Amino acid sequence: MVIAPSILAGDFSKFARELKRVEKSGTDWVHLDVMDGHFVPNLTFGPQVVANARPHSDLFFDTHLMCSKPEILLEPFAKAGSDLITVHVELEDQVASLLWKIRSLEKQVGLAVNPPTAIEKVKPYLEKIDLLLVMTVNPGFGGQSFIEECVPKIQQVYQWREELGLDFRIEVDGGVNQQTAAECARAGADTFVAGSALFGQRSLTRAVKKMHKTVTQVSEGYQK
Ligand code: DX5
Ligand code: ZN
Numbered sequence: 059m060v061i062a063p064s065i066l067a068g069d070f071s072k073f074a075r076e077l078k079r080v081e082k083s084g085t086d087w088v089h090l091d092v093m094d095g096h097f098v099p100n101l102t103f104g105p106q107v108v109a110n111a112r113p114h115s116d117l118f119f120d121t122h123l124m125c126s127k128p129e130i131l132l133e134p135f136a137k138a139g140s141d142l143i144t145v146h147v148e149l150e151d152q153v154a155s156l157l158w159k160i161r162s163l164e165k166q167v168g169l170a171v172n173p174p175t176a177i178e179k180v181k182p183y184l185e186k187i188d189l190l191l192v193m194t195v196n197p198g199f200g201g202q203s204f205i206e207e208c209v210p211k212i213q214q215v216y217q218w219r220e221e222l223g224l225d226f227r228i229e230v231d232g233g234v235n236q237q238t239a240a241e242c243a244r245a246g247a248d249t250f251v252a253g254s255a256l257f258g259q260r261s262l263t264r265a266v267k268k269m270h271k272t273v274t275q276v277s278e279g280y281q282k
Pocket of ligand 1: 091
C-alpha cells in the first residue's frame with residue numbers, strides 16, 4: 059500500500075521544502091501533477107521544476123501528465139528525474155506510442171482514466187503498464203469531492219488484473235481522504251494520491267501514517 063501525497067496541495071514557493079516534508083512523513087512517493095492549460099483548465103509546472111527538485115529528494119516521482127501533447131514532454135520529464143510517467147487514455151490513438159515511448163526511456167509506465175471515460179478503454183493496454191490511475195474527480199484542481207460512481211471502475215480493473223495475472227498498481231486520485239481511501243482500498247486500489255486531505259492537516263506525517271494504516275487494515279481484511 060502506497061500513499062502518494064500530491065504536491066499540488068503544497069506551497070509551490072517552497073517546493074524543495076515540501077518534498078522534504080513528504081519524505082519525513084515516512085512515505086516513499088510524491089505525486090507531481092503536470093497541467094498544460096489545455097487538457098485541463100489549469101497550469102502547474104514543467105520539467106525544469108522537476109529537474110531542480112530532483113537533487114533535493116530521494117522520493118519516487120510519480121508524474122501525472124494532464125497534457126494534450128505529452129509526446130513533447132516525455133523525454134524532458136524522464137531526463138528531469140521522473141520515475142513513473144502517467145498519460146491519459148483520453149488521448150485515444152496516441153496512447154500506444156506514448157506508453158512505448160515511456161518504456162523506451164526506461165521509466166515506469168502509467169495510464170490514467172477520467173471519470174466520464176469508460177473503463178473498457180484501458181483494457182487493451184493493461185499488459186503494457188506498471189500503474190493504472192483511476193481518476194476519482196475530473197482533473198484540473200485539488201480539493202474537489204470524490205465521485206462515488208468511479209468506485210466500480212476500481213473493482214473492474216482489479217478483476218481484470220486477477221484474470222490476466224498482471225501486477226500493475228491500481229492508483230486513485232481526487233477527493234481521497236481517510237474515508238474514501240478506505241472505500242477505494244476495499245474496491246482493490248493499492249496506491250492513494252491525496253492532496254488537500256493530507257496537506258490540510260496540522261501534521262502531514264500523522265495524516266499519512268493514519269491513511270496508510272487504514273488502507274492496510276482494509277486490504278488485509280479483504281485478502282484474508
Ligand atoms: C487533480 C489532480 C490531483 C489532485 C488531488 O487534477 O490530479 O492529483 O492533486 O487533489 P485532492 O486530493 O485535493 O483532491
Ligand atoms: Zn494527479
